[in-house]
Amino acid sequence: MPRKLMKGNHAAVYGAALAGCQAYYGYPITPASEIAESAAAIFPKLGRTFLQAESEVAAINMVYGAAGCGLRVMTGSSGPGISLKQEGLSYCAGSALPCVVVDIMRGGPGLGNIGPEQGDYNQVVKGGGHGNFKNIVLAPNSAQEMCDLTMLAFELADKYRNPVFVLTDGVIGQMMEAVELPEPVSELPDKSDWAVGGTADSRHLINSIYLDHDDLEWWNMELAKKYETVEKNEVRFEEYKMEDAEIVAIGYGSASRVLRSAVDLARRKGVRLGMFRPITLFPFPKDQLAALPDRDLKGIITVEMSNGQLVNDVNLALRGRMISDLHMRMGGNVPSALEIVEKVSELYGV
Amino acid sequence: MAQKTVLRKPKGFIDVYKYKPGEEKDRTHYCPGCGHGIIHKLIAEALEDFDIVEKSIVISPVGCSVFAYYYFDTGNLQVAHGRAPAVGTAVSRANPDSVVISYQGDGDLAAIGGNNILQAANRGENMVVVFVNNAIYGMTGGQMAPTTLTGQKTTTTPYGRNPVTDGYPLQMCELISQLTAPVYVTRTSLHDMPGIRKARAAIRKGIQNAMDRKGFSFVEVLSMCPSGWKMEPVQAQDWIRDRMLERFPTGTFRDSSDEAVRIERPVPVMDPEKVKEILGYESLKTSNLKKNPNALFNKVALRVAGFGGQGIMSTGIALANVGMEYGYKVSWLPSYGPEMRGGTANCSVKVQEETIGAAECTEPNMVIAMNQPSLEKFERILVPDGVLMYNSTLIEVEPTRKDLRVYPIPVTGMADALGDTRVQSMVNVGAFAAITGMFDPGEISGLMSSLFGGKSEKVIQLNEEAVRKGYDYVRENFS
Numbered sequence: 037m038p039r040k041l042m043k044g045n046h047a048a049v050y051g052a053a054l055a056g057c058q059a060y061y062g063y064p065i066t067p068a069s070e071i072a073e074s075a076a077a078i079f080p081k082l083g084r085t086f087l088q089a090e091s092e093v094a095a096i097n098m099v100y101g102a103a104g105c106g107l108r109v110m111t112g113s114s115g116p117g118i119s120l121k122q123e124g125l126s127y128c129a130g131s132a133l134p135c136v137v138v139d140i141m142r143g144g145p146g147l148g149n150i151g152p153e154q155g156d157y158n159q160v161v162k163g164g165g166h167g168n169f170k171n172i173v174l175a176p177n178s179a180q181e182m183c184d185l186t187m188l189a190f191e192l193a194d195k196y197r198n199p200v201f202v203l204t205d206g207v208i209g210q211m212m213e214a215v216e217l218p219e220p221v222s223e224l225p226d227k228s229d230w231a232v233g234g235t236a237d238s239r240h241l242i243n244s245i246y247l248d249h250d251d252l253e254w255w256n257m258e259l260a261k262k263y264e265t266v267e268k269n270e271v272r273f274e275e276y277k278m279e280d281a282e283i284v285a286i287g288y289g290s291a292s293r294v295l296r297s298a299v300d301l302a303r304r305k306g307v308r309l310g311m312f313r314p315i316t317l318f319p320f321p322k323d324q325l326a327a328l329p330d331r332d333l334k335g336i337i338t339v340e341m342s343n344g345q346l347v348n349d350v351n352l353a354l355r356g357r358m359i360s361d362l363h364m365r366m367g368g369n370v371p372s373a374l375e376i377v378e379k380v381s382e383l384y385g386v
Numbered sequence: 387m388a389q390k391t392v393l394r395k396p397k398g399f400i401d402v403y404k405y406k407p408g409e410e411k412d413r414t415h416y417c418p419g420c421g422h423g424i425i426h427k428l429i430a431e432a433l434e435d436f437d438i439v440e441k442s443i444v445i446s447p448v449g450c451s452v453f454a455y456y457y458f459d460t461g462n463l464q465v466a467h468g469r470a471p472a473v474g475t476a477v478s479r480a481n482p483d484s485v486v487i488s489y490q491g492d493g494d495l496a497a498i499g500g501n502n503i504l505q506a507a508n509r510g511e512n513m514v515v516v517f518v519n520n521a522i523y524g525m526t527g528g529q530m531a532p533t534t535l536t537g538q539k540t541t542t543t544p545y546g547r548n549p550v551t552d553g554y555p556l557q558m559c560e561l562i563s564q565l566t567a568p569v570y571v572t573r574t575s576l577h578d579m580p581g582i583r584k585a586r587a588a589i590r591k592g593i594q595n596a597m598d599r600k601g602f603s604f605v606e607v608l609s610m611c612p613s614g615w616k617m618e619p620v621q622a623q624d625w626i627r628d629r630m631l632e633r634f635p636t637g638t639f640r641d642s643s644d645e646a647v648r649i650e651r652p653v654p655v656m657d658p659e660k661v662k663e664i665l666g667y668e669s670l671k672t673s674n675l676k677k678n679p680n681a682l683f684n685k686v687a688l689r690v691a692g693f694g695g696q697g698i699m700s701t702g703i704a705l706a707n708v709g710m711e712y713g714y715k716v717s718w719l720p721s722y723g724p725e726m727r728g729g730t731a732n733c734s735v736k737v738q739e740e741t742i743g744a745a746e747c748t749e750p751n752m753v754i755a756m757n758q759p760s761l762e763k764f765e766r767i768l769v770p771d772g773v774l775m776y777n778s779t780l781i782e783v784e785p786t787r788k789d790l791r792v793y794p795i796p797v798t799g800m801a802d803a804l805g806d807t808r809v810q811s812m813v814n815v816g817a818f819a820a821i822t823g824m825f826d827p828g829e830i831s832g833l834m835s836s837l838f839g840g841k842s843e844k845v846i847q848l849n850e851e852a853v854r855k856g857y858d859y860v861r862e863n864f865s
Contacts, residue, residue: 038662038670041707041716053665058654061476081664083652085479089472090505097469097502101476104463109476127466211745212703212718214710217667220658232461232477234484236440241455242463247407290745297743372748 037216044182044208045070047215048112048138051186053078054220057136058107059085061098063117066150067206068140071112092117096124096137103133104242106231108190108224112138114206115148115156119164125199126165129259130244132230134193136186137171138202140209141289141341143368151368152206154289157345160201161317168256170263172200172270173317175288179213185315187218192270194225196262203317205341207290207370263318272315273324277303281310283384284328286350286360287339288314290370295339297373298380305377307386317349325353334384336360339376341369398430398439399457406456415453419619421576421609422451425518428586429487430458432593442485443477445470447499449491450524460487468499471506474513482651485596486513493523496532496556503562510567510601512649514592517558517604520611521630528614532556535633540614555633559606563639568602570595571640575608577626584636591643600646608634669836673711673829681823682773684739687747689764690814691732692756692777696798697811701754702733704815704837708825709737711833719745730760737824752822754814756797758783765790773821775814793821793864800855809852816856821864827857 042050049071052060060075072088079086085102089095095111102109113121118139128135141156143149163170172192174185182204189200232240246252274292277299278284287295292313302309312328314321328336338347338360347362354360363379365371380386395401403411416422433439439459446454448467455462461484465473474488488506495503495517503515522540523529529542533555537546547555563571570592574585585607592603608630610622617625655661662668677684686709690701699720706716719734734747752773755761758781765774770789778794779802785792795817801810819825830853834846 037672038667039672039710040670041703041710041718050665053661056656058656059476059480078665080652082661083654085476085652085654087475087479090501093469094472094475094502094505097466097472098476100465100469101463101473102480104473105477105480107480123466124469207719207745210720212706213742213745214716217665217670220661222658224656232443232463232481234441234443234461234481239440239459239461241405243405243455245452245464251407293742294744296741300743370744370746372746373744374748 037218039214039216041212042179042215043070043210043212044176044179044204045140045210046074047179047182048186048202049074049078050215050217051183052110052136052190053082053084054183054218055187055190056108056221056224057084057110057190059102059109060111061087061089061095061102061109062111063089063092063095063113065114065117067142067152067209068112068114068138070209071138071140092120093124096121096128099135100124100128100131100133103128103135104131104232106227106233108194110136110138112140114140114142115144118156118159122159122165125171126167126169127244128199129163129165129169129171130167131242132197133199133242134197135199136189136193136202137199138186139204141203141205143366149368150206152290152341152370153366153368154205154291154341155343155345155366156203157317157340157342160203161349169259170318172196172198172266173203174200175203175315175317177204177208177289177292177313179208179211179215182208183215183217187221196266198262204289267319270316271319271321271323273321274313274315276311276313278310278312280308282308282332282334283380283386284310284312284333284336285339285376285380286312286336286346288317288346291339291341294371294373294376298376301373302377302380307377307380309377309380320349320353322353325350326355329354329357333358334386337363337380337383339363339371341365341371396427396430396434398433398459400459403456406453414457416450417613419610419612419622420450421520421607421611422518424576424582425516425585425589425607425609426454426457428589429516432590433460436593436597438485438593438597441483442487443481445474445477445486445488447490447494449494451489451491451518452525454489468494468497469502470494471499471502471511471515475506475509475511478512479651482512482599482649485593487593487596488513488515490515490517491524492517492519492521492531492533496558503558504565507562507568507602507604508565510569510649512596512599512601514596514603514605516589516592517606518609519558519606519634520609520614521555522611522614524611524614533634535629557634559604559639562604568604568640569600569642569646570603572604572638573606573608573634573636575626575631575636576610577608577623581636595643595646599649600643601649608636669839673833675712675829677712677714678823683751683822683824686735686737686752686822686824687750688735688752688754689732689747689750690735690754690756691730691760691764694731696756697808697814698731698756699733701811701814702735704811705735705737705818707837708815708830708833712825714738715740715742717742717745730757730763732760732764754818755781756810757781761785775817775821793817793860795856795859797856800859801852804848804852804855806848809849812849812852813856816853817860819853820857820860827853
């Protein structure tokens with residue numbers, strides 16, 4: 037398989053190109069700009085559309101237009117840009133339009149800084165725009181996964197006709213790793229029964245208006261059913277040294293990379309630490325976490341680069357049978373393996 | 387015998403308005419005397435006459451015309467407030483042969499979507515924008531629009547629009563005709579029959595331009611809003627004539643339709659074999675070089691640090707690339723954000739057999755320090771017995787720790803002697819190979835064309851020489 041050393045941000049664009057993404061609409065923002073730059077370099081060579089939009093708002097609405105025409109389409113940004121896109125995302129979800137959004141999280145709130153953080157968890161996982169919708173959220177933690185999960189994102193977007201996020205932080209976006217490039221997809225799904233195409237048979241309507249209250253409630257119920265199906269079929273997670281773990285650490289994105297190091301370090305000191313890493317944040321691996329209290333555990337600790345956003349979902353999944361502790365870093369700081377092991381030892385007396 | 391006149395809807399309209407909720411599927415939702423109905427009809431007739439109903443796509447905005455999709459028998463997208471030109475941009479590019487009609491009111495186009503219309507116009511997107519200017523927000527119940535006249539009373543200007551607090555009525559044709567790209571910019575008015583005839587001609591010209599892929603056409607239509615203005619329909623037409631025309635004179639502000647060049651859009655390459663060819667899969671074959679079992683390390687956690695411009699990042703990337711070719715797991719993480727403070731740039735490189743956890747080297751076993759601040763900063767965090775390689779051309783102080791393996795190497799001096807300071811990174815790579823024994827300089831030379839893909843033979847040779855110099859220096863001076 038061909039292999040290339042590349043940044044996570046670049047790998048996402050390769051994943052998009054290989055998934056048959058026909059158009060990229062985006063606006064520059066650190067630490068996600070390489071996505072737009074890479075799309076600007078690659079897409080025209082493939083005859084695909086790249087356009088630097090006048091704003092984040094324009095970009096997501098261009099995504100809406102392209103998705104409404106049945107194209108595989110992507111945009112990429114970081115926290116402040118994602119905030120601006122929320123209205124458009126709500127329209128995409130309300131009109132059941134498949135699209136892929138990459139969010140390379142930076143420090144916030146406000147202008148914050150460009151360091152790595154995970155503070156967009158709530159605004160992405162909880163469907164930050166108005167109304168009753170959810171995004172499907174994939175959380176890669178390596179350059180390889182930036183490619184692979186972006187490809188998967190297009191597949192899921194089409195399968196469920198829903199926006200799909202590739203959510204990670206500045207570390208994963210900026211770091212380079214070897215990426216094995218998969219085969220490009222050879223066939224795109226047929227969307228002729230709903231997409232607008234400028235032909236006699238494609239005179240469809242893309243719309244999210246339901247004036248009648250009963251109609252809109254019906255549509256919201258349909259969406260809710262869809263999200264239930266997603267929860268049933270699409271949960272993905274990774275476990276590392278969980279078999280004999282006496283303490284479980286939970287994290288995603290670059291925090292999970294540090295957790296892997298922390299697990300190895302703890303075990304060198306005789307502490308049986310294990311890692312549970314959600315790969316899908318929606319659907320959240322609730323059942324797997326709900327089963328943790330059945331084990332003989334000394335404790336559960338959630339490690340996140342945000343203010344307790346992930347731990348809320350962890351604790352909901354634990355249903356009060358155990359309560360996860362929290363180790364949080366913010367402002368662009370990444371926890372170190374050593375500080376996590378020290379925290380574990382302090383919390384659980386190991 | 388007199389010919390029988392058949393009155394029927396133009397074919398641009400849906401026969402029965404199936405998308406319209408409720409019982410009244412044979413009439414529009416517009417108020418009596420509203421201009422939208424006339425403008426819709428002018429468009430629908432043109433679609434039939436030009437035989438383009440099937441290839442047309444209408445963008446419905448937010449405002450009274452939010453339900454334009456009830457009526458047009460075309461492809462339809464209803465979109466967010468103000469974003470019709472952004473959506474239309476993507477629709478037009480997705481379907482270059484379609485005719486995109488972006489239909490917008492004054493609040494949608496000139497207030498919340500002000501930037502989107504200017505930018506789509508400036509890009510010369512292939513679409514016709516029909517801009518309905520009735521100087522008021524109709525749908526929300528008569529609030530001030532960006533085109534509301536000075537002194538005009540609305541529900542949010544109950545004492546009349548005051549330019550000191552509310553600004554002046556925006557003249558969109560005048561603004562858009564300042565741009566280079568638009569091919570046709572015109573203002574018409576529905577206040578009398580000659581005006582309606584001109585509006586008909588303007589809409590047809592705009593649609594024709596979109597059919598011919600000539601670019602961006604902007605057709606403003608001054609239109610009645612009897613409900614919003616609280617007038618009878620006839621009074622409303624008079625009000626346009628007597629009040630609006632002064633601020634919004636009709637006429638053509640730009641017409642370069644005849645000179646416009648047809649816009650071509652690329653055809654996407656979707657064939658997997660061609661995609662692989664374009665992405666250069668062939669050149670990304672893996673080398674699978676043999677690892678040296680006697681190397682000093684089989685697990686490197688390296689920090690490279692120095693001033694920007696000293697090849698810090700490229701040293702790290704080159705080492706990660708070479709490590710990858712030997713079949714190691716590799717990662718490279720640049721310092722960015724808060725780490726950039728203090729004048730040093732640095733990167734973390736990991737090269738190892740097993741899966742890499744944290745990419746940042748918080749406890750490196752090797753440091754390459756290219757300037758003095760970097761030496762001082764990173765010497766401290768090296769593990770005991772770690773390797774400290776430093777640039778002795780620029781660093782005059784000795785390292786303070788005594789538990790390290792120290793390699794002072796005049797990297798900058800050697801690069802300068804080769805005639806190009808930029809080859810410092812490859813001197814570093816050669817020195818790294820010699821110190822660790824992980825890489826063979828001959829094999830590194832074999833990787834040069836992939837490391838410097840696209841560069842000239844001369845550049846590649848120079849960098850090969852730099853690797854060799856670094857390697858030999860270590861071999862000759864430290865054993």
